[in-house]
Amino acid sequence: MSLKSKSISSKSSLNEDERLKKISPLRVLLNRPELGALGGSILVFIFFGIVAGDTGMFSAYGMLNFLDVSANLGIIAIAAAMLMIGGEFDLSIGSMIGFAGICIAIPAIYWGWPLWMSIIFAFAMAVLVGYFNGIMVVKTGLPSFIVTLAMLFILRGLTLAITRLITGRTQVPGLRVLIEDDPLAWLFATDTFKWLFTWLGSLKLIELRTDGTPLATGIPPSVIWFIALTLFATWILMKTRYGNWIFASGGDKVGATNVGVPVGRVKISLFIGTAVASTIFACIQVLDAGSADTMRGTLKELEAIAAAVVGGCLLTGGYGSAIGAAFGAIIFGTVSMGIFYTDVDTDWFKVFLGAMMLIAVVFNNYIRKKVTESK
Amino acid sequence: MSDYLVQFNNISKFFGKVIALKDVTMRLKKGEIMCLLGDNGAGKSTLIKTLAGVHKPDEGEIIFEDNKIVFDSPKDALDIGIGTVYQDLALVPLMSVTRNFFMGREPQKGIPFLKTFDVETANKIAADRMGQIGIDVRDPSQAVGTMSGGERQCLAISRAIYFGAKVLVLDEPTSALGVHQASMVLKYIVKAASEGLAVILITHNVHHAYPVGNSFTVLNRGKSMGTFQKKRDF
Numbered sequence: 001m002s003l004k005s006k007s008i009s010s011k012s013s014l015n016e017d018e019r020l021k022k023i024s025p026l027r028v029l030l031n032r033p034e035l036g037a038l039g040g041s042i043l044v045f046i047f048f049g050i051v052a053g054d055t056g057m058f059s060a061y062g063m064l065n066f067l068d069v070s071a072n073l074g075i076i077a078i079a080a081a082m083l084m085i086g087g088e089f090d091l092s093i094g095s096m097i098g099f100a101g102i103c104i105a106i107p108a109i110y111w112g113w114p115l116w117m118s119i120i121f122a123f124a125m126a127v128l129v130g131y132f133n134g135i136m137v138v139k140t141g142l143p144s145f146i147v148t149l150a151m152l153f154i155l156r157g158l159t160l161a162i163t164r165l166i167t168g169r170t171q172v173p174g175l176r177v178l179i180e181d182d183p184l185a186w187l188f189a190t191d192t193f194k195w196l197f198t199w200l201g202s203l204k205l206i207e208l209r210t211d212g213t214p215l216a217t218g219i220p221p222s223v224i225w226f227i228a229l230t231l232f233a234t235w236i237l238m239k240t241r242y243g244n245w246i247f248a249s250g251g252d253k254v255g256a257t258n259v260g261v262p263v264g265r266v267k268i269s270l271f272i273g274t275a276v277a278s279t280i281f282a283c284i285q286v287l288d289a290g291s292a293d294t295m296r297g298t299l300k301e302l303e304a305i306a307a308a309v310v311g312g313c314l315l316t317g318g319y320g321s322a323i324g325a326a327f328g329a330i331i332f333g334t335v336s337m338g339i340f341y342t343d344v345d346t347d348w349f350k351v352f353l354g355a356m357m358l359i360a361v362v363f364n365n366y367i368r369k370k371v372t373e374s375k
Numbered sequence: 376m377s378d379y380l381v382q383f384n385n386i387s388k389f390f391g392k393v394i395a396l397k398d399v400t401m402r403l404k405k406g407e408i409m410c411l412l413g414d415n416g417a418g419k420s421t422l423i424k425t426l427a428g429v430h431k432p433d434e435g436e437i438i439f440e441d442n443k444i445v446f447d448s449p450k451d452a453l454d455i456g457i458g459t460v461y462q463d464l465a466l467v468p469l470m471s472v473t474r475n476f477f478m479g480r481e482p483q484k485g486i487p488f489l490k491t492f493d494v495e496t497a498n499k500i501a502a503d504r505m506g507q508i509g510i511d512v513r514d515p516s517q518a519v520g521t522m523s524g525g526e527r528q529c530l531a532i533s534r535a536i537y538f539g540a541k542v543l544v545l546d547e548p549t550s551a552l553g554v555h556q557a558s559m560v561l562k563y564i565v566k567a568a569s570e571g572l573a574v575i576l577i578t579h580n581v582h583h584a585y586p587v588g589n590s591f592t593v594l595n596r597g598k599s600m601g602t603f604q605k606k607r608d609f
Contacts (some may be wrong), residue, residue: 239491241481244470248478251467258465259534260450260479319469 033312034324070333071226079277086316087250122239130275134268137215147174191218458540468520525556
């Protein structure tokens with residue numbers, strides 16, 4: 001047995017480049033941007049496993065609860081991460097969420113549009129807003145921080161002004177009845193794998209209500225969107241030409257232009273990406289709550305950027321990963337929900353959020369130095 | 376067909392009131408290394424930027440392979456085979472050797488709309504090309520930031536040649552390098568020329584220019600002081 005394994009290893013080493021120093025798997029991992037967030041997630045789970053292991057946090061219902069929160073944040077964090085890799089910021093994500101919400105609600109409730117049409121309308125507006133952000137940044141050369149900060153105020157103001165003008169209020173309720181039989185709304189409003197939970201419930205493996213139906217009814221749509229978007233973004237970044245262009249545009253704009261990368265087009269498409277992700281977020285939230293609120297999504301842009309940074313994105317662009325941002329979102333979601341299961345006052349959540357981000361930035365900075373270190 | 380691969384005939388370029396270039400004439404043959412010498416502000420950069428398609432000349436003409444050419448963008452110049460390596464090299468330190476080598480021109484595979492970046496092929500070509508110039512890229516997925524200045528310069532030159540450059544324009548390739556690194560780059564330039572490329576080498580450093588150059592064009596205050604041959608064996 002030992003003889004056999006020896007002959008295999010000597011054969012494989014023949015095929016390898018003998019000048020290539022053996023790098024330990026740990027070292028390879030250290031060079032990946034998502035390492036910090038992955039380690040952080042594991043630590044967070046261990047922490048809550050110890051502190052809140054005997055509460056309901058890790059029951060099916062509890063897990064779906066914090067996964068839902070993580071997934072919602074993750075949807076926008078992934079888009080924000082891709083934009084950051086491309087070298088830009090989008091501070092209008094939160095306002096876009098509120099704006100998209102009323103773009104769905106007002107046509108559907110006040111103008112009598114079918115729900116699917118208002119959803120398409122909201123996505124069309126998102127493309128427009130993203131395109132406008134992108135073209136402003138690309139054409140004027142102004143920092144995206146400034147351009148999208150302006151958009152943050154404009155969109156929030158528009159949301160409030162239009163809603164009050166048309167409805168006289170700041171909330172638009174009454175959407176829930178429209179969801180049924182809508183050809184599009186189910187994409188954002190259906191729990192999946194219900195059979196699995198029913199089955200698990202019948203085996204008494206998960207908690208049941210008093211009427212015998214499981215407490216957790218299915219995987220919420222946010223989680224499906226979150227997983228799909230993480231895979232899609234990772235595929236784009238690692239496996240496609242466009243992904244290479246994103247890294248190049250963020251890493252060195254002038255250099256990328258000189259070798260023929262359409263930097264402007266790449267950046268505009270990434271801005272459209274964040275606006276569309278905000279609209280996905282809005283669809284899920286609005287259809288879940290059954291109402292749109294003008295203040296929905298407030299400060300979400302900062303949480304998305306924080307998750308992306310914890311996930312290994314550099315603020316200067318050109319480096320980062322979608323998986324990292326996904327784990328960043330999981331950390332925040334888990335802690336924000338998990339804190340309810342502990343004795344800690346929830347007021348401390350923001351303290352944790354800030355500290356986590358600070359540690360992440362210091363760690364990322366160190367990694368970048370390592371990566372670019374001359375030999 | 377004339378002997379010359381590329382000719383600048385009486386090129387002038389004005390920026391407002393400033394005369395950046397006036398009646399500059401310069402001709403290059405295949406396999407020739409021409410050194411473009413001159414002080415700061417002599418017009419060296421303006422001259423190569425007109426060749427690279429960044430500026431359009433206001434007077435005069437550029438003739439490439441016996442055709443008069445007008446470039447609308449740097450991409451046009453790249454497409455017909457004029458590869459310019461600027462001082463900043465257009466390399467992204469955080470990206471891998473392969474991703475830099477193929478930046479903007481990634482090989483693809485797969486079905487339409489789902490095409491993927493063919494990383495295996497790209498890795499192989501990049502390692503191969505770097506190997507040919509004696510740079511042993513042990514791991515093409517290592518970040519360019521880990522390479523030395525000379526290696527980065529060679530990577531940028533190698534990339535220009537791989538993507539079909541017939542005329543190689545090098546802007547101060549040795550200025551930021553130590554003695555050993557500079558000699559590595561100069562050797563590579565000579566090798567490239569011996570394979571039939573025309574090279575325009577812009578430099579401040581006469582000690583680097585003289586050993587490798589076949590001819591020397593001196594610019595001063597936007598005018599050419601003439602082209603001088605070292606020897607006529609090409």
